[in-house]
Amino acid sequence: MKQVNFILAVESYLVRKGMAVVLQRIPGASVVKEFGSVDLLTRYLEHHGMDFLIISDTLFANATDLYMNNPALLERTILLNRDPSAEDRGKKTRGCISLSEEKEEIISKINELLNPYFRDYRANTHGSLTDREKTIVRLLSMGLTNRQIADRLFLSTHTVTTHRKNIIHKLGIKSVSGLTVYAIVNNIITIDEVTSKHER
Known part of the structure; x- marks a missing residue:
């Protein structure tokens, strides 16, 4: 995005x-x-x-x-x-x-x-992410690394990397900041959760 x-x-x-x-x-x-x-x-x-x-x-x-x-x-x-x-x-x-x-x-x-402004974008992409991919987008938006996500979800880092590749393929968004905007616009995470992360 x-x-x-x-x-x-x-x-x-x-x-x-x-x-x-x-x-x-x-x-x-x-x-x-x-x-x-x-x-x-x-x-x-x-x-x-x-x-x-x-x-x-x-x-x-x-x-x-x-x-x-x-x-x-x-x-x-x-x-x-x-x-x-x-x-x-x-x-x-x-x-x-x-x-x-x-x-x-x-x-x-x-x-x-x-x-x-993002309505068309949401309609085209939001439904295509699995629940696991949405969880990973949420955790990335909160500033977690692949290793931290893997530990939290009891997955291997390789599996998290594969999920990230699938997310990039589906959404065309490569950066964490782009994924964060996507997550906010699609109600995967709130602006308060993201801004509180930056205030720590």
């Missing part, structure tokens, strides 16, 4: 950096570019792509031309509101998050907004 690439368009440097830190807590999320103005954002999008745009309500209000020229961009836009009572502005977009929310609430809401 590919990385989920975000662009941040927020006029405040501190808010941009804060959102970048929050997005780092989401496995597979990557901030590819940050902008403080609509002009720079528009010029960049003329030549580059992205998966999602997180834009402040102020810049969104000034980006009429950008969205008129590219209406499909609305489906890839997450509105960042300073005022939680202004959520109705986000009805045109994929959704909105509020600056007044706690970090964990923002992470949860972004994951919720990303779920439909």
Whole structure:
């Protein structure tokens, strides 16, 4: 599974950096570019792509031309509101998050907004893993090595390696970070279980 690439368009440097830190807590999320103005954002999008745009309500209000020229961009836009009572502005977009929310609430809401993005991927792959393979994906997402997984499941490391090869073949995902995103999106592991692993 590919990385989920975000662009941040927020006029405040501190808010941009804060959102970048929050997005780092989401496995597979990557901030590819940050902008403080609509002009720079528009010029960049003329030549580059992205998966999602997180834009402040102020810049969104000034980006009429950008969205008129590219209406499909609305489906890839997450509105960042300073005022939680202004959520109705986000009805045109994929959704909105509020600056007044706690970090964990923002992470949860972004994951919720990303779920439909992965729906087709889940439909094509989730049912193809065996229960044992799902268990191994879960343990890999928790940071266990092949040896630790083998010990926990009373298997040989060779058997765990074979399961991993089968998982790679079925999903086309080679990296542990990619498997972690897959596991979260497919409810094999929760974001809290993954983030608590990184906080130890």
